[in-house]
Amino acid sequence: MAAPPRRPLLVFLAGLLLVASLATLAEAIYEDQVGLADWHQKYIGKVKQAVYHSQKSGRRRVVVLTEENVLSSLDLRSGDIFWRHVIDKNDPLDQLSLSLGKYVITLSSGGTILRAWNLPDGQMIWETNLQTSTASDPQLLIMSNNKVAKDNLVLVSAGRWIYAVSSIDGAISWEKEFSFDGLEIKQVFQSSENDIVYAVGISGSSKLALYQLSAKTGEILKDVQESIPGELCGEVVLGSDDVLVALNKARSSLFLIEFKSERISYNKVHLSDLVQDLSGTFKLQSLSNGIIALQTSSAVSLLKLKGTDGLEVVQRFDQPAALSDALTITEKDEAFAIVQHVGSQIEFLVKFTSDISSESIREKVNIDQNRGNVEKVFLNSYIRTDKSHGFRALVVMEDHSLLLIQQGEVVWSREDGLASIVDVTTSELPVEKDGVSVADVEHNLFEWLKGHMLKLKGTLMLANADEVAAIQALRLKSSEKNKMTRDHNGFRKLLIVLTKAGKVIALHTGDGRIVWSNLLPSLRASRFGGIPSALRIYQWQVPHHSVMRENPSVLVVGKSGAESSAPGVFSILDSYSGEELNSMKLDHSVVQIIPLTLKDSSEQRLHLIVDSNSNAHLYPKSPDALDVFLHEMSNLYFYSVDIQTNVIRGYSLQKSCDINGDEYCFGTKELWSIIFPSDSERIAISETRKMNEVVHTQAKTIGDHDVMYKYLSKNLVFVATMSPKAAGDIGSALPEEASLVAYLIDAVTGRILHRVTHHGAQGPVHAVLSENWVVYHYFNLRAHRFEMAVIEIYDQSRADNKDVMKLILGKHNLSAPITSYARPEVVVKSQSYFFTHSVKAMAVTQTAKGITSKQLLIGTIGDQVLALDKRYLDPRRSANPTQQEKEEGIIPLTDSLPIIPQSFVTHSHQVEALRGIVSIPAKLESTTLVFTYGVDLFYTQLAPSRTYDSLTDEFSYALLLITIAVLVAAIIATWIWSEKKELRDKWR
């Protein structure tokens, strides 16, 4: 009959309070939480063209075009992006120009699409489709000082066509198709004095044609054709006002062609007479006033034209150098810039074409050594306060970064290599050495309480504007998340990314800043003849136990050329400093890289690299690693998917190798192959489980207390094939001729566990495989909507084990060894749903122990990432779930998957040109770290089942303290009161 003791009640109350505060935590975030756990970085990619605003406009802006197909306007003072458009890869941007000082004109898709953009805000003004055959080298010319109207005509030439388009509304003013057979127009230019347009074209390899057109009507005023003996390679530049310079096919001599007179006359000059040791590819570039630059990979020569008589070398730069276009300074004079490497610095030279031998500016600039060579220079001038001309230049470096150089200094730099990430891995940060006491962090109790009071006010919506700002500042200031040490929750990590330029960059997950970067010498194009390509990045050494003192390291694998037989390059970097520990050029090619789960005694992870001769090479090459490997070799299998020949093959490893004497080389033996019939099925995609995935439970208890065992095999491979007609874009196939076949294959035996055909389905297919399920996205031509299907696979052979008696008597088969060779008895469940959007990438959340429920991360066509609960893709969903199923949490079946705006993990940001989504488990089980990359980068923390194992930032300690204080006071008051009453009763 005793009342409940008070102390547990207190705990209970506190518990209730905690639950109450957690319940308010929604999946989505509040607007004022933006930037707390996430960051978003915008990039543009490697700049290939840049146009400055005219000085008159007063704005210091530059419009750039990049290799990532981005058009952007940048602030010249800070390098910030004013506006930006990421154009689709199918619509490559070729040319860029400014018109009337207020329009940006772009030419794309091989000269077929002309667009005008508003310069201040980037709004598209007009778009004109031009009917040409797509040319490899379309030209764009904005005509100046056209006195006909207040309109600048835009001339576009591609193939045999020339179009003149009004720059105000995009209307075609005139068009001309030249009837000359096989003509390709190489140069279009306007004569300075009259309204005549010259067009120079080449037909075949030896015919040169020259046309003079009226700028107003496009009427041919004059046309001349000339046959030039010795073949032309197609490279033609305008040397001076009346001389063209063309390169011959053997790339050994130049033709100097005079074209302004009645007949075309030409003169041939041998390049070897001018420049010695001319090897490899080189580029002709015309500066004005008869100066021509000849650029090779190692040197730049400046040549001066002497009429058609010949050329003379004016100057030669023997360092790797880059040259800008000529920039008009005065009526007669033009300037250009040369940037070359001198030791560890770069030298910035500005010359005038009138006086080529002397320099106007010679400045030395210190730059980061990890940027490589200078690749491009864009010169710009400004008027100094003393009315003289000052120069600045945008410099594009080998690592794709963009720098602004002015007065001998780098004013700003943009790390635009991050727009082209190839692969991502992570690394832990160093362990904190000296324990930091709580007092250091929360240095003042009063401050701490004040902060929490503010937060409390914020949660109760009582804070005014100033206080809200104070709260925001307080949150961002908490430097906890930006520390360079490992944290208890595993939120602080290094994201190590490999970019297309061969640069490895480590980003801190706290705020996305660059911790270190290293342009790998082995992946630099300037070192070798071929163009090296970066392939993958892996964790090489993750120290635990015995080698705890060592730093972790990462492995970068690349190829030294574009073709598949090119030898590989291999580099190991320290994860904390970015220092290259080891680098080697492999003597074999790299076709497939297989990271193994095995580790040698120094915790280096074993990797197998398969070359084009189907030999497998073991790394690291240490006897210790070999011992570990040989022990496990008989249990190792791998498979390869050959999309070209439409075959999947499975292999085992053999000791012998073609290369004698190399004990680290292993032969492979083909065990099985699945050959798909090419006329009906083409491999579209293959997907397998992530190596580091952890599965917590092997069984799933369903509503009626039955148990289903998941078929958990690391060797499960999902392959989707499509009928050849369905391989194209959506509009191209009819539902009858399109089909998609999904396979689940065991990669050790080659056994097809499940096969399902979707008739009337079409690609592109995106898939993700995790635990015992696969989810894939495709287009349903019949319904004309996108669909997502799920297949879950369960192990039937273990289904008998649910009998308790059998378990007690030991008649279960739980302890029987599981082997891939046993014929699996599997049960497959599947279902499909409509999904609104196209998909660019798909991933699944990964957590440390695999307990937390999973979410699919879907990169949509709008460059957003949607987190979709796996519960929506459950084949056991039905239209009317029973009571038991409802209790289990099964959602009633709907024909389409819901898109809840709050579950976009990227909230109001867009990850432009989204390519990949990576989920990294944190140490805290509830939380996973999500990194999304495309042209932009986005990082956030995600808790698929909410943060059930920790209090968040939002938790109001002040409220808890106040409640406790009030309760204690109440207890004391009641106690005193009760005591008094008791005393009174006793006296009675």
Place this chain on the structure above:
Amino acid sequence: MATSFSRRGHLLLLLLAAVASACLGTAAANQAGSGEGYTIAGRIKIDGANVKGFGLPAKTSNTKVILNGGQRVTFARPDGYFAFHNVPAGTHLIEVSSIGYFFSPVRVDISARNPGYIQAALTETRRALNELVLEPLKEEQYYEVREPFSVMSLLKSPMGLMVGFMVLMVFVMPKMMENIDPEEMKQAQEQMRNNPVSFSSLLSRAQG
């Protein structure tokens, strides 16, 4: 209503027949890239008036129109118009990507038999469109909205409920006591007097 009609005009579903009539088939196809196919032209209409909360006018500058899942991408002009040229006959899909708005994909059928005949329908709602004017189905709110501070929300919280229950008991208990039989009441009071249970003794017991 009338004003909006006149502004839209009638020719939103523009159709430009092929230069060399697509019916000729192979003959037209030989002309590589030059002029066979149709033009799909339409308009995106984001109603600025509907925008609640945001003071910004609806901007079309970052609105992309995507044909067939990324085969072609174009941008909307300031007035919302867009066009795809040289689209072959068949069934196509148009998607609109604009941050903050949810657009339904649109199925566009271009008939090969009767050139010049185009049909369009929203795939989400299966609603047929007479003219290709694409309007967002709904606005997308990416953030949770903080509930403003209110007495009700405080009362609804577990603590509020507890307090409410206690207050209720304070008022209801005496009423209930009144209803108890006076004799029973006397008996209970007698019992209480015989074994006094007090809060302070409870506390000391709990501590002990």
